[in-house]
Amino acid sequence: MKARTIALLSDALARAVADGLLVTATYPLGATLATPRERSHGDLASNLALVLAKSEKKSPRDVAAILAARLPKPGGDIEQIEVAGPGFLNITLSSGFWYRQLAAFDVDPALGIKQADPGRRVQVEFVSANPTGPLTVGHGRNAVLGDSVARVLEAVGHAVEREYYFNNAGRQMKVLGASVEARYREARGRESAFPEDGYQGAYITEIGRQLAEKHGDELLEGVHSAFRDAAEVAIFADIRTTLDRLAIGFDQYFNEDTLYSSGAVEQTLKDLESLGLVERREGAVWLLGERVGLAKDRVLVKSSGEPAYRLPDIAYHRNKIARGYDEIVDVLGADHIDESREVRAALLALGHPADIVRPVIYQFVTLTRHGEQVKMSTRRAEYVTLDDLVEEVGVDAVRFFFLSRKSDTHLEFDLELAKKQSTDNPVYYVQYAHARISNLNARLKVEGVLPPEEGVSASDLSVLVEPEELELIKSLVAYPQIVAGAAAELEPHRVVFYLHELAATLHRFYNEHRLLGDEQAARLRARLVLLRVVQRVLRHGLGLLGVGAPERM
RNA sequence: GCGCCCGUGGCUCAAUUGGAUAGAGCAUCAGACUUCGGAUCUGAGGGUUGCUGGUUCGAGUCCAGCCGGGCGCACCA
Numbered sequence: 116m117k118a119r120t121i122a123l124l125s126d127a128l129a130r131a132v133a134d135g136l137l138v139t140a141t142y143p144l145g146a147t148l149a150t151p152r153e154r155s156h157g158d159l160a161s162n163l164a165l166v167l168a169k170s171e172k173k174s175p176r177d178v179a180a181i182l183a184a185r186l187p188k189p190g191g192d193i194e195q196i197e198v199a200g201p202g203f204l205n206i207t208l209s210s211g212f213w214y215r216q217l218a219a220f221d222v223d224p225a226l227g228i229k230q231a232d233p234g235r236r237v238q239v240e241f242v243s244a245n246p247t248g249p250l251t252v253g254h255g256r257n258a259v260l261g262d263s264v265a266r267v268l269e270a271v272g273h274a275v276e277r278e279y280y281f282n283n284a285g286r287q288m289k290v291l292g293a294s295v296e297a298r299y300r301e302a303r304g305r306e307s308a309f310p311e312d313g314y315q316g317a318y319i320t321e322i323g324r325q326l327a328e329k330h331g332d333e334l335l336e337g338v339h340s341a342f343r344d345a346a347e348v349a350i351f352a353d354i355r356t357t358l359d360r361l362a363i364g365f366d367q368y369f370n371e372d373t374l375y376s377s378g379a380v381e382q383t384l385k386d387l388e389s390l391g392l393v394e395r396r397e398g399a400v401w402l403l404g405e406r407v408g409l410a411k412d413r414v415l416v417k418s419s420g421e422p423a424y425r426l427p428d429i430a431y432h433r434n435k436i437a438r439g440y441d442e443i444v445d446v447l448g449a450d451h452i453d454e455s456r457e458v459r460a461a462l463l464a465l466g467h468p469a470d471i472v473r474p475v476i477y478q479f480v481t482l483t484r485h486g487e488q489v490k491m492s493t494r495r496a497e498y499v500t501l502d503d504l505v506e507e508v509g510v511d512a513v514r515f516f517f518l519s520r521k522s523d524t525h526l527e528f529d530l531e532l533a534k535k536q537s538t539d540n541p542v543y544y545v546q547y548a549h550a551r552i553s554n555l556n557a558r559l560k561v562e563g564v565l566p567p568e569e570g571v572s573a574s575d576l577s578v579l580v581e582p583e584e585l586e587l588i589k590s591l592v593a594y595p596q597i598v599a600g601a602a603a604e605l606e607p608h609r610v611v612f613y614l615h616e617l618a619a620t621l622h623r624f625y626n627e628h629r630l631l632g633d634e635q636a637a638r639l640r641a642r643l644v645l646l647r648v649v650q651r652v653l654r655h656g657l658g659l660l661g662v663g664a665p666e667r668m
Numbered sequence: 669g670c671g672c673c674c675g676u677g678g679c680u681c682a683a684u685u686g687g688a689u690a691g692a693g694c695a696u697c698a699g700a701c702u703u704c705g706g707a708u709c710u711g712a713g714g715g716u717u718g719c720u721g722g723u724u725c726g727a728g729u730c731c732a733g734c735c736g737g738g739c740g741c742a743c744c745a
Binding site: 145147149150151152153156160162165166168169174175199200201202203205245247282285286287397398399401410411414416417418419421423424425428448449450451452453454456476478479483486519520521523524525527529532535536537538539540541543544546547550551554555557558559562593596597600604608609612615616619622623625626627629630631632667668 | 674679684685686687688690691692693694704707709710725726738739741742743744
């Protein structure tokens with residue numbers, strides 16, 4: 116419809132030029148045709164006259180009037196065209212158009228969502244927590260965000276691979292092993308030197324205790340990798356369990372270590388060096404900031420001879436690019452923004468198409484309870500893990516709440532609100548809309564009323580004349596654009612806001628119009644089609660968020 | 669000090685990426701059906717979008733400078 120309307124506007128412009136009233140022959144790039152947020156502004160609004168005003172040296176309203184006079188007379192899908200405000204052309208579509216849309220949605224498994232053609236191969240890398248401890252609430256936002264971005268991309272026809280990148284070799288893991296060893300010794304009643312910067316969580320004590328149980332005193336003598344290995348296995352199992360609960364899975368787990376064994380890290384360093392982007396000084400190897408567009412020089416290899424984290428990270432991204440993805444999404448906490456920039460700069464310097472790497476940055480999460488902030492300290496054992504959070508408020512609330520803010524803003528997670536089984540809680544509000552329709556269908560079925568078979572005609576739907584009904588139809592028809600926008604901008608929160616609004620529109624309709632006992636059979640049938648599509652959209656949207664759509668609550 | 673992100677009713681957040689009279693929810697107040705589950709709905713009050721300039725037909729959105737908050741500025745990952 117948009118394309119058709121633009122063609123009409125373009126025609127009107129050409130005719131105005133032919134009539135000698137306007138001089139701009141080509142349809143301007145800056146002109147948009149959008150759905151106004153204000154309902155009284157019609158269904159489509161063009162700013163064409165506003166954009167042309169300057170070059171035409173006429174007032175926007177005059178330009179709009181000239182164009183309006185050359186648009187086709189209302190009829191067919193267009194019911195009304197008017198000049199409004201500073202010079203907008205507001206177009207109202209006929210109800211017949213909307214009935215046809217609804218009828219089409221009813222038989223379209225894709226609910227109007229266009230499939231990208233050709234679809235792209237997209238990799239989404241997320242979570243990527245090293246196995247040093249249970250996932251935190253912060254990882255939770257990462258996990259849910261990454262998974263939902265992947266779902267949205269899949270919904271518009273891209274082939275998505277989910278990847279988890281981890282490092283089980285570095286200093287962190289050594290400290291982890293030493294921490295476990297100390298706990299093991301304690302469990303065997305021996306002296307132990309707990310590392311100064313060791314991991315203090317209770318889960319470490321537990322792993323140490325289990326090793327003591329299994330091996331007795333066997334591990335007291337000598338140097339063992341068993342501590343580190345046991346910790347890794349136990350912690351990874353724990354992480355996977357948590358992710359499973361959240362219905363999050365991965366296609367690949369990528370171990371940083373393979374970048375060393377394959378020589379990729381070394382090769383990356385060589386390549387940077389041969390491009391003259393590297394300098395050796397103070398015993399370390401530096402990436403020259405100026406040469407790659409960064410403010411400062413950055414260490415690639417420490418004076419100890421170990422690569423700093425960013426070198427393997429650059430190698431990792433080269434590896435990803437070499438795998439041929441059309442697009443690479445990195446879900447990162449705000450504290451990794453600079454790192455992401457450094458990698459990007461290095462990739463560009465190495466001649467890679469760094470633009471296909473798209474970081475999704477999220478800000479930190481705070482938990483509140485009764486308006487008070489819940490303290491989370493990783494150093495001490497008093498943090499709330501992601502698992503604790505899921506345990507307390509449930510999977511649906513965790514996922515919905517994490518997605519209900521634009522990722523790049525701080526997120527305040529209200530524990531009490533998330534647990535409430537009432538209208539205040541947006542998860543329940545949306546889920547209830549879905550369950551309500553199920554319940555209604557069940558009640559009607561008892562009365563012997565069943566929804567019509569699929570394939571009703573637009574004219575069958577023309578009994579839907581109430582404002583609440585047309586509002587629902589328009590809201591449904593907007594859904595594909597919401598999904599497309601969420602996919603293009605990697606912003607699942609748009610789906611959350613849309614669903615809340617759709618649910619509100621449904622509740623309004625539901626409250627105003629009673630279906631049970633309606634004697635007008637044709638109207639009842641049409642309404643059941645409408646509700647069927649509403650329910651499908653709710654279910655689909657919740658699916659993009661990974662949130663359940665219950666039949667009953 | 670430098671860089672990045674953010675400042676929107678009392679609170680938590682949106683705003684179709686530069687569009688029209690800045691919208692929701694919570695909270696407050698006032699109401700609705702002899703409940704297709706009231707886990708719902710209607711209405712009201714509440715705003716100089718941190719401040720000051722600038723860009724243009726038009727700014728919450730863009731540019732500059734301040735004020736305030738967060739993150740980063742390791743040879744930690």
